[in-house]
Amino acid sequence: MMHQTIRSGSPTVPDDRGVHLRLDGLSKRYGDAVAVAGLDLAVPKGELVALLGPSGCGKTTTLRMVAGLIKPTDGRIVVGGHDITLMPPYRRDMGLVFQSYALFPHMSVAKNVAFGLEMRSLPKAEIERRVKEALAMVRLEALAERKPRELSGGQQQRVALARALVIRPSILLLDEPLSNLDAKLRDEMRNEIRDIQQSLGITAVFVTHDQVEALSMCDKVVVMRGGKLEQVGTPVDVYEHPTTPFVASFVGRTNRLEGKAHGDGRVTIGSSEIRVPGRPGGMVEIMIRPHRMKLVETGSGEDVAAEGMNRAAGRLSRVTFIGDLLQYHVDVDGTEIVVEAASDHGRGFRTVGSTVTVLWRVEDTMVFGRSA
Amino acid sequence: MTAIAASMAPATPRLALGRTGTAIALLLPIAVINAIGFILPVLNLLRMSFNEALAGGGVREAFTLANWTGLFGDTFYVELIVNSITVSLGITLATLVVSYPIALYLHRSSGRWRTFLTVLVISPLLTSAVVRTYGWIALLAEQGPIVSTIAAMGFSPPRLMFNTTGVIIGLTEILMPYMILSLLAGFGRLDPRVEEAAMTLGAPPAKTFWRVILPLTLPGIALGCLLCFVLAVSSFITPKLLGGGRVFLLATEIYDQAIVTLNWPLAATLSMLVLIIFGAALGAYARVLRAID
Numbered sequence: 001m002m003h004q005t006i007r008s009g010s011p012t013v014p015d016d017r018g019v020h021l022r023l024d025g026l027s028k029r030y031g032d033a034v035a036v037a038g039l040d041l042a043v044p045k046g047e048l049v050a051l052l053g054p055s056g057c058g059k060t061t062t063l064r065m066v067a068g069l070i071k072p073t074d075g076r077i078v079v080g081g082h083d084i085t086l087m088p089p090y091r092r093d094m095g096l097v098f099q100s101y102a103l104f105p106h107m108s109v110a111k112n113v114a115f116g117l118e119m120r121s122l123p124k125a126e127i128e129r130r131v132k133e134a135l136a137m138v139r140l141e142a143l144a145e146r147k148p149r150e151l152s153g154g155q156q157q158r159v160a161l162a163r164a165l166v167i168r169p170s171i172l173l174l175d176e177p178l179s180n181l182d183a184k185l186r187d188e189m190r191n192e193i194r195d196i197q198q199s200l201g202i203t204a205v206f207v208t209h210d211q212v213e214a215l216s217m218c219d220k221v222v223v224m225r226g227g228k229l230e231q232v233g234t235p236v237d238v239y240e241h242p243t244t245p246f247v248a249s250f251v252g253r254t255n256r257l258e259g260k261a262h263g264d265g266r267v268t269i270g271s272s273e274i275r276v277p278g279r280p281g282g283m284v285e286i287m288i289r290p291h292r293m294k295l296v297e298t299g300s301g302e303d304v305a306a307e308g309m310n311r312a313a314g315r316l317s318r319v320t321f322i323g324d325l326l327q328y329h330v331d332v333d334g335t336e337i338v339v340e341a342a343s344d345h346g347r348g349f350r351t352v353g354s355t356v357t358v359l360w361r362v363e364d365t366m367v368f369g370r371s372a
Numbered sequence: 373m374t375a376i377a378a379s380m381a382p383a384t385p386r387l388a389l390g391r392t393g394t395a396i397a398l399l400l401p402i403a404v405i406n407a408i409g410f411i412l413p414v415l416n417l418l419r420m421s422f423n424e425a426l427a428g429g430g431v432r433e434a435f436t437l438a439n440w441t442g443l444f445g446d447t448f449y450v451e452l453i454v455n456s457i458t459v460s461l462g463i464t465l466a467t468l469v470v471s472y473p474i475a476l477y478l479h480r481s482s483g484r485w486r487t488f489l490t491v492l493v494i495s496p497l498l499t500s501a502v503v504r505t506y507g508w509i510a511l512l513a514e515q516g517p518i519v520s521t522i523a524a525m526g527f528s529p530p531r532l533m534f535n536t537t538g539v540i541i542g543l544t545e546i547l548m549p550y551m552i553l554s555l556l557a558g559f560g561r562l563d564p565r566v567e568e569a570a571m572t573l574g575a576p577p578a579k580t581f582w583r584v585i586l587p588l589t590l591p592g593i594a595l596g597c598l599l600c601f602v603l604a605v606s607s608f609i610t611p612k613l614l615g616g617g618r619v620f621l622l623a624t625e626i627y628d629q630a631i632v633t634l635n636w637p638l639a640a641t642l643s644m645l646v647l648i649i650f651g652a653a654l655g656a657y658a659r660v661l662r663a664i665d
Contacts, residue, residue: 069568089571090580096572102565106587106664115583116573167573 020045020203021066021171026075028061028227035061037227038075043220048197048204050214053224054250059207062224063173066205068092079170090119095164099176101156103148109159110135110144116167134166137196154185161193165200172197172204178213190217211251215239223247245368248287254366255293255337257286261367270333274310276367283370290340292364295328298355310365312337312358316350330358414647420640429634439641456622457649459536460604466544467551467600468593474548475555475592476585479562493552501546505610508542509533512614534616542614543604550603551596558592590664598657602650622646 021043028036036058043049051059064070066077068089077085084092095116103112113134117127135141138158148156157177164172177193178186194217197204208214214221215235223230223238223246231238231247242248249256259269263281267274276286298313314332321343328339328350339358350356389397424434443449478489496504511518512532523529532538562585570580608623615624622642630639 067568067572069571088576089568090574090576092572093574094572096569098565098569100563100565102563102569104566104569104584104588105561115570115575119574119579163569163573 018044020047020080021205022076022078023062023066024076024078026062026065026077027073028058028065028070029073034227036065036072039227039229041222041229041232043203043205045203046201047219048194048206048217049220049222050206050208050218051222051224052208052211052214052251053230054209057224058227059209059224060175061227063096063175063205063207066171067094067096067173093167093170094173095167095169095171096173097157097160097164097175097177099179101148101153101160101180103156103159103163105148108145108147109140109151112148112159113163113166116163120167130166134162137165138162138192153181154189157181157189158192161196165196165202170203172202174204174206176207176209178208178210186213193217215251221251223251225250242287242366245285245287248366248368253290253338253340254287255290257288257335257337258370259284259286267367270335272312272333274312274365275362276365277363278367280367280369285368285370287366287368288337288360288364290327290338293337293339293358293360295330295339295341295350296357296359297350298357308362310360310362314356314358316352316354316356319350319352328356330356332358417640417643420637421644423637423640425635425637429636431636439637442638443641443645452620452622452625453645455620456605459539459619459621460601463540463543463547463604464597464601466540467547468597470544471548471551471555471596472589472593475552475559476589478552479556479559480564494549496546497549501607502609502613504546505542505613508538508545508614512538512541533614534618536615536619538614538616539611539619539621542610543607546607546610547600547603551600554596554599555589555592558595559589561588561591587664591661594657594660594664598653601653605646605649622649 019042021041023039023041026036026039026041027034039058039062041049051062053059061070065072068084068087072085075085076083079092104115107115110131113131114127117130122130131144132141135144138161140155140158140162143151143155148159151159157180161177174193178189181189190213193206206213206218215238218235220232221235221238222232225246231243233241238247238251242251245256248254257269259267259274261267261276261280261282261284263279265275265277265279267276267280267284267286269286274286276284295316312330312332314330314337316328317331317336318329320327320329324343326341326343328341330337330339337358420431421439422435422437424432424436424438426432474493478486478493481489510516513519514529514531514533516532519529519532530537532541566588567580567584570584571577575583605621606623608627611619611621612624612627615621622645626639626642626646629635629642
């Protein structure tokens with residue numbers, strides 16, 4: 001990987017149409033530890049892009065470099081054709097929403113929202129009008145004179161959102177904004193943030209470790225691991241066509257098997273054999289989504305090996321009821337496979353210990369070559 | 373063993389105190405000590421301030437307002453009071469200005485470095501104020517390093533000792549550890565994320581300081597100022613030595629009246645006045661805290 005050194009002086013960069021935010025070989029090292037390693041990314045104007053990954057993957061560091069709160073070791077940050085790598089945060093015109101809200105505790109809600117406008121020395125009347133608008137947008141007009149500590153977590157997060165948006169930033173940055181909210185509120189805020197982002201047509205970068213947030217809210221998902229890009233694509237792409245086993249297992253649930261491919265579409269796993277798409281060879285990792293699999297009782301007549309289907313026989317070791325779903329844990333040759341089925345009024349429980357057959361389509365089998 | 377202990381437990385008589393009872397029992401020793409060692413002497417002092425002073429150090433039991441009216445009728449004492457309060461406020465302000473950056477840096481540092489710096493900040497307290505004052509006398513003296521350096525640079529050498537300047541310099545340094553510790557104790561609300569939020573919203577460092585950092589550290593500032601003001605008003609050795617008998621403050625005057633002139637009723641009156649000033653300072657502190665919240 002070639003590392004570019006930080007360039008300054010030439011503020012303009014050849015324009016690439018439609019790209020609003022571009023990261024060129026962006027890196028951050030702390031001594032020997034690499035937090036972000038040569039990240040290249042282009043965010044088109046008006047898109048909401050998720051940086052998704054486990055903690056420590058460098059997603060927050062990347063966001064903080066874009067905001068100007070961390071100085072990159074290498075690489076460039078380009079916004080609208082201007083190199084802003086060395087620009088201090090207070091000139092960057094970005095709205096940042098923190099996981100911990102970071103509201104000013106000594107100011108009222110209205111004062112919090114007005115802060116960015118006051119820093120821009122706008123006339124008083126305009127500040128008042130825009131604060132009102134912003135608070136109306138997040139439905140908090142009634143709480144304008146309250147102090148942050150008098151608000152609930154969800155209300156505080158909406159103030160933080162209003163405060164970041166009222167300055168009409170060029171880019172909205174969201175650092176795990178929903179992580180401190182409870183599940184129900186999180187769903188609400190997810191839709192709210194998405195609606196506001198779309199109605200304003202603002203370019204936004206959303207850092208999260210929650211694949212549901214990334215998939216449901218964003219135009220594009222950037223999966224990161226160990227400071228590097230693992231895969232960039234639409235939510236459907238990343239979920240349905242993961243390019244690496246890491247993406248397959250991090251985005252959505254998967255069953256993971258290991259086997260030996262014969263180069264003709266057949267893979268031997270333990271004592272059984274399945275078919276996979278393509279003609280891989282050597283040692284392979286097999287991933288199958290639990291909801292793509294079907295459980296049938298052995299000997300029920302449904303378990304015949306149809307064309308284009310894989311089958312595996314096993315023993316039902318556990319059934320978990322999780323409301324909308326039933327999870328069947330099947331022991332196939334000592335490997336546990338999880339099958340998910342929609343729960344129909346609590347029906348569909350099968351006897352634990354019975355012999356069952358798992359069926360899934362060949363095309364739903366994801367295969368990854370094993371380098372080692 | 374445990375079974376035996378458990379079965380025996382109900383047999384031992386329990387002190388049925390309850391929560392409040394326990395609190396009172398725990399507070400009783402210090403309450404007694406405070407009553408005997410502080411409240412009684414203060415009441416005694418109050419009584420003394422209404423007694424009549426006789427020539428040669430005698431005291432006659434009486435009830436006269438002469439000490440109090442004499443105090444406010446005498447321009448020397450009015451000036452003394454005003455001077456004491458102004459000098460103490462000046463010392464408090466100087467201590468705050470030099471301590472604040474140190475406290476902010478300490479607040480932001482972490483790990484062993486922070487421990488080391490904290491010890492460094494507190495270490496002057498290991499030496500008595502007398503020793504440190506003599507240190508300042510050596511430094512500020514007419515032939516001392518500071519004055520001679522200034523003279524060598526071609527400026528007319530200033531008087532840094534045996535005047536109010538010397539007292540302010542000495543007391544500022546002596547009070548710094550108290551100020552720094554108070555500031556640190558009051559910096560709890562200062563969250564680095566909040567400073568970052570201010571910056572991303574367009575506030576340059578100076579504006580971030582005035583609009584966010586300073587307001588959030590006001591509780592620490594109020595606490596440190598209260599403590600240092602009280603210590604400055606009541607400090608006696610440093611003004612005595614660095615003032616060289618030319619700086620007249622309440623604490624030094626109380627000493628002179630009680631020990632040199634032997635006018636105990638006047639000394640008691642001045643002492644009560646200092647207590648009133650402390651009360652006013654506490655009241656101001658409470659008001660500031662309420663305003664911050």
